[in-house]
Amino acid sequence: MSPGQQRLVLHVGVMKSGTSFIQSRLFANKKMLLADRGILVPGMNWLSQVMAARDVLGSGEEQWAKMAGKVNAHGGTSVISMEYLGPVRPVVARRVLDSFPDHQVDVVITARDLNRTIAAMWQETVQNGRTWTFADYLADMESWRPGRREALEGSEPPEAGRTFWRQQNLVRIARTWGELAPVSVVTVPPPGAPRDLLWERFCSVLRTPPDGFAPARMENESVGAASTLVIRRLNELLNDAGLPFPEGTDLRKGVLAKQVLAARKSAEPAIGLPVAPWVRDHAAHMVTALTELGITATGSWDDLTPVDVSGVDPATIDDATVLDAAMAGLAGFLAQQIRQEDES
Structure with a gap:
C-alpha cells in the first residue's frame, strides 16, 4: 500500500473459523493499540458491525452508511470483521465494495478443517434454535455437498444440508468475492497449536506486529x-x-x-466425529479448487486436512x-x- 492510500481489510468468515476470537481481539484493542497504529475498527462494539451487515444484506441503509462513512473518513487501514457477509450473492458483494470506492479492499476468509467445522456448526445451529439430530445433520450435509447437488436435481433440498453449505462452501465464497477484489485465506491452526497463532496470522494480513495486544474479552463458548x-x-x-x-x-x-x-x-464429553471418507475427499477437492482460483493461504493448506474430533x-x-x-x-x-x- 502506497503512503496515504486507504485500505480496508474485509474479513468475511466463514462461520466457526475463529471469527468470534478475532472480533473480540479487535474490539478489545480498538481504542488503544490499534488506534495508535492507525488501524480503525468502526463501530462501538461487535453488535454495531452486526447491525450494519444486516443493513447491507437487506433493504436498510442507515447503519451500513454510518459505518462506511467512518471507514471512508479514515486515512489509513480499516478492518470490518463480519461472517454474515461471507455467503452473500454477487450483487450484495458488489454493493458492499461500492461503499468504499477509494479503498484498496483485501477480502480475508478464515477457514478451519471441515471435520472440526461440522461438529461445531451442529452445536451452533442447535444454540440458534434448530432441532436437527446430529445424525440427520450429517446425512443432509453429505447428500447436499457441492458436486452432488446435480445428482439430486428436482428433489427437495434437505434444509440442514442447504444451510450448512450456504455458510461453509468456501470455494463459492472465495469465487464470489474474488471476482471483485483480492482474496486470501487465513487457515485456523490444527489442534495443539499455540493459542495465539491464529491472531498472529490475522495480524500479518493487517500488516501490523502481533505483540502487545490485550487478550480477547469474550469467545463464542461451546457446550458439551x-x-x-x-x-x-x-x-x-x-x-x-x-x-x-x-x-x-x-x-x-x-x-x-x-x-x-x-x-x-x-x-x-464433547461431541466427537471421526473423519468420514467423503469429508476427506471434499476437503482435498476444496483446496485444489482454491489454489486453481489463485487464492493464497496465510498459514498452510495442510491445516485444512480433516482430523478426527475427540468425543462421543x-x-x-x-x-x-x-x-x-x-x-x-x-x-x-x-x-x-x-x-x-x-x-x-
Whole structure:
C-alpha cells in the first residue's frame, strides 16, 4: 500500500473459523493499540458491525452508511470483521465494495478443517434454535455437498444440508468475492497449536506486529454433548409452545447456553466425529479448487486436512446424563435470575 492510500481489510468468515476470537481481539484493542497504529475498527462494539451487515444484506441503509462513512473518513487501514457477509450473492458483494470506492479492499476468509467445522456448526445451529439430530445433520450435509447437488436435481433440498453449505462452501465464497477484489485465506491452526497463532496470522494480513495486544474479552463458548441435547429438546418444547427462535434469544442462548451450560463443559464429553471418507475427499477437492482460483493461504493448506474430533456420538448419551445436564442448567439459570433480582 502506497503512503496515504486507504485500505480496508474485509474479513468475511466463514462461520466457526475463529471469527468470534478475532472480533473480540479487535474490539478489545480498538481504542488503544490499534488506534495508535492507525488501524480503525468502526463501530462501538461487535453488535454495531452486526447491525450494519444486516443493513447491507437487506433493504436498510442507515447503519451500513454510518459505518462506511467512518471507514471512508479514515486515512489509513480499516478492518470490518463480519461472517454474515461471507455467503452473500454477487450483487450484495458488489454493493458492499461500492461503499468504499477509494479503498484498496483485501477480502480475508478464515477457514478451519471441515471435520472440526461440522461438529461445531451442529452445536451452533442447535444454540440458534434448530432441532436437527446430529445424525440427520450429517446425512443432509453429505447428500447436499457441492458436486452432488446435480445428482439430486428436482428433489427437495434437505434444509440442514442447504444451510450448512450456504455458510461453509468456501470455494463459492472465495469465487464470489474474488471476482471483485483480492482474496486470501487465513487457515485456523490444527489442534495443539499455540493459542495465539491464529491472531498472529490475522495480524500479518493487517500488516501490523502481533505483540502487545490485550487478550480477547469474550469467545463464542461451546457446550458439551449432553448440554447440546438439552438445548435441542428445549427448542422442540418452545416451538410447541409457540415461541420459536429467536424468541427469548438473550435468555436461551446468551444466558442458558453461553453462560450456564458452557460453564459445565468440562464435566461432559464433547461431541466427537471421526473423519468420514467423503469429508476427506471434499476437503482435498476444496483446496485444489482454491489454489486453481489463485487464492493464497496465510498459514498452510495442510491445516485444512480433516482430523478426527475427540468425543462421543450424541446418540450414545444416556437419558440420565442428559437429565443431569438439564437439571444443572435449570439450577444455574434460576440462580442467575435470583441473584439479579436480589441486586435490583
